[in-house]
Amino acid sequence: MRASQESNGVSRAEDRVKRGVEALERVDRDGAKKILENLQDIAPDFARYIMESAYGEIWSRPGLDVKSREMVAVAALAAIGYAPSQPKLHIRGALKVECSRKEVVEILMQICLCAGFPAALNGLSAAKEVFRDLDKSQ
Secondary structure (H helix, E strand, O other), X not given: OHXXXXXXXXXXXXXXXXXXXXXXXXXXXXXXXXXXXXXXXXXXXXXXXXXXXHHHHHHOOOOOOHHHXXXXXXXXXXXXXXXXXXXXHHXXXXXXXXXXXXXXXXXXXXXXXXXXXXXXXXXXHHHHHHHHHHHHHO
């Protein structure tokens, strides 16, 4: 019976990884591939945990649409302030799932109430950079 449980556990873990990859690819077509490749040589298990837990379990939960999830991610990442590349990634993701530039700016302005003006300014700076990069590529 233990072997059966382990087999089921592996199967469920693989399902969560697959669900996580699919969820991330809805927002960033190459996002999962980048994460998996970037960590392959140093922490492949950690990359799998990200896909399985963060995206396969939490991100894939029912209750919020993808746009709302990206809006929350933009606000939270800008508010914490110590992950400088992550707000940009999620600002791009938010724009890909029909969040407007105006909505991104409003989200970032609103975080000043809870996280302070420096966090809002840093978030707005990240948004400005993303907007500029997108304008250049068009």
